Amino acid sequence: MYVYDSYDQQIVDQRVVQFKEQTERYLAGQLAAEEFLPLRLQNGLYVQRHAPMLRIAVPYGLMTATQLRKTADVSRRFDKGYVHFTTRQNIQMNWPALEDVPEILAELASVQMHAIQTSGNCIRNTTTDQFAGVVPDEVEDPRPWCEIIRQWSTLHPEFAFLPRKFKIAVNASQSEDRAAIRFHDIGLQMVKNDQDEVGFKVYVGGGLGRTPLAGQEINSFLAKQDLITYLESILRVYNVHGRRDNKYKARIKILVKAMGVDKFSALVDKEWQQIRQGSNQLTDAEIARVKTFFTGIHYETLADQTEALATQRFESAAFDKWMARNVDAHKQPGYAAVTLSLKRVGYPPGDATAEQLELMADLAEQYSQGELRVSHQQNIIFSDVKQSELFALWQTLDANGLAEPTVGTLNDVICCPGGDYCALANAKSIPVAESIQEHFSDLDYLFDLGDLDLNISGCMNACGHHHIGHIGVLGVDKKGEEFYQVSLGGDSGVGAQVGKILGPSFSAEEMPTVIQKIIDVYIAAREPEEPFISVVNRLGLAPFKERVYAKAN
Numbered sequence: 001m002y003v004y005d006s007y008d009q010q011i012v013d014q015r016v017v018q019f020k021e022q023t024e025r026y027l028a029g030q031l032a033a034e035e036f037l038p039l040r041l042q043n044g045l046y047v048q049r050h051a052p053m054l055r056i057a058v059p060y061g062l063m064t065a066t067q068l069r070k071t072a073d074v075s076r077r078f079d080k081g082y083v084h085f086t087t088r089q090n091i092q093m094n095w096p097a098l099e100d101v102p103e104i105l106a107e108l109a110s111v112q113m114h115a116i117q118t119s120g121n122c123i124r125n126t127t128t129d130q131f132a133g134v135v136p137d138e139v140e141d142p143r144p145w146c147e148i149i150r151q152w153s154t155l156h157p158e159f160a161f162l163p164r165k166f167k168i169a170v171n172a173s174q175s176e177d178r179a180a181i182r183f184h185d186i187g188l189q190m191v192k193n194d195q196d197e198v199g200f201k202v203y204v205g206g207g208l209g210r211t212p213l214a215g216q217e218i219n220s221f222l223a224k225q226d227l228i229t230y231l232e233s234i235l236r237v238y239n240v241h242g243r244r245d246n247k248y249k250a251r252i253k254i255l256v257k258a259m260g261v262d263k264f265s266a267l268v269d270k271e272w273q274q275i276r277q278g279s280n281q282l283t284d285a286e287i288a289r290v291k292t293f294f295t296g297i298h299y300e301t302l303a304d305q306t307e308a309l310a311t312q313r314f315e316s317a318a319f320d321k322w323m324a325r326n327v328d329a330h331k332q333p334g335y336a337a338v339t340l341s342l343k344r345v346g347y348p349p350g351d352a353t354a355e356q357l358e359l360m361a362d363l364a365e366q367y368s369q370g371e372l373r374v375s376h377q378q379n380i381i382f383s384d385v386k387q388s389e390l391f392a393l394w395q396t397l398d399a400n401g402l403a404e405p406t407v408g409t410l411n412d413v414i415c416c417p418g419g420d421y422c423a424l425a426n427a428k429s430i431p432v433a434e435s436i437q438e439h440f441s442d443l444d445y446l447f448d449l450g451d452l453d454l455n456i457s458g459c460m461n462a463c464g465h466h467h468i469g470h471i472g473v474l475g476v477d478k479k480g481e482e483f484y485q486v487s488l489g490g491d492s493g494v495g496a497q498v499g500k501i502l503g504p505s506f507s508a509e510e511m512p513t514v515i516q517k518i519i520d521v522y523i524a525a526r527e528p529e530e531p532f533i534s535v536v537n538r539l540g541l542a543p544f545k546e547r548v549y550a551k552a553n
């Protein structure tokens, strides 16, 4: 885990003081709302339906138990005692009072946390695979590269006022993309070339929102030392040519689409030739320095516990289910990566109470060397659990509502806060998630359905990534009433694609039945072991449409 040096701490502390003064001037009427707006956005503060919303950065989703405890403490003292984990691995508080935010930031700074660049038109938190560093099929641990990007992009003066926000994601697994890189402004896939050298395949111009687009490849192999100069060249071309006259056309995806990827790439190359050999070219020493921060986890020499686990699984059906869905392989023998589910039926997806945060902090220290991760799917990961301790960990998680064995299934819903919290919403999203989860509460049935991503957004800003759910649900407003549009076939992984709209939208009450009909078509059509997404790709939308919109006779 990266630990601040004195410069980092000073920057964060100074920002706390600066923002305190800005807030005080705003509250005293010395700063107009529009003057305060860019200042608060640069510090993660949105003005919302009921209260300001504060987004706290979790660099590439990695946290310590101490940071989680502080988050619990802050949520209890300044909010309603719970927080929300987001699809970009950050934390959101939905009820802070504006005058308390400077104090919240000061508290967070004491454990090396902040909200800098979590909103506004700047480079946001770089995200990555929640299993980074422990995945058996990884090219290399991507987190030092995320950290290098973080250090370069934090408070970078040239990129503080981009045409629009800018998001970067890095993936290093060779078989899966858990970071949705093709749906980021820049997506970086770590790869090896013919000489076995590690570098990056670079995608640009992906994003969701109003115009959902998968990023396009502009470089098939970027050498490691060139990472920052190349990113800088992309950002420069965007900064100069991106539209500032229309916020709906300002993202880099619109520029790349309008210009064409070849022309865009030629401009990037031209810029790159000027700066490639400059001071931002990465040296081996610098890369090695950053890597040292990610060597803090110490593994014992252990053997895989295959037989003992098989016995435990045989003896407890509930443990068996949890093992099947919530426990992933680890590159180190005798260890496993565990996903703690924040998707309990009846609770907003991605929410955790202060008590749960504290419990997770204690358990992370007891079972996973004091570190944890936030996933793009809004769950928590203990990445380094000894296989011999899985059963004991499961028992405690189960007793505290954190062992819902549904990771990766239909009930592991990704969902935005929607109309319950968000001023921009067309419709509520959390109650729809809940009604679907309740409808599909039979675990055996869910297991039989296998991997299935359901994503829900309350408006086309797409915070719940509805375009790239295998089933996507979007809240729409029809003459002041809340309706839901369904799309099928979206894919956030290596098969990156945007889902297609099924047809006219539905009321909230109809949604569980609509999803059931879609599932019925899948069950009837699937080959043995064939996943949902593959059936949709194979058959197209027609049979689903037919079933869902069939007239009752």
Ligand code: HEM
Pocket: 046, 048, 053, 084, 085, 086, 087, 088, 092, 164, 165, 183, 207, 208, 209, 210, 251, 415, 416, 417, 418, 421, 422, 423, 424, 461, 462, 463, 464, 465
């Ligand atoms: C209630 C507070 C929230 C507000 C006001 C809000 C606002 C917005 C807006 C305006 C956009 C569109 C920006 C654009 O198109 O450039 C956006 C995008 C996004 N939001 Fe939120 N959001 C909120 C909560 C969340 C939450 C809780 C999550 C995670 C679950 C989230 C994840 C995202 C993501 C991933 C995008 C980017 C989609 C894309 O690729 O274009 N947001 N948000």
Ligand code: SF4
Pocket: 416, 417, 418, 419, 422, 423, 424, 425, 426, 457, 458, 459, 460, 461, 462, 463, 464
């Ligand atoms: S998708 Fe829309 S409703 Fe949902 S949080 Fe984002 S802006 Fe709000």
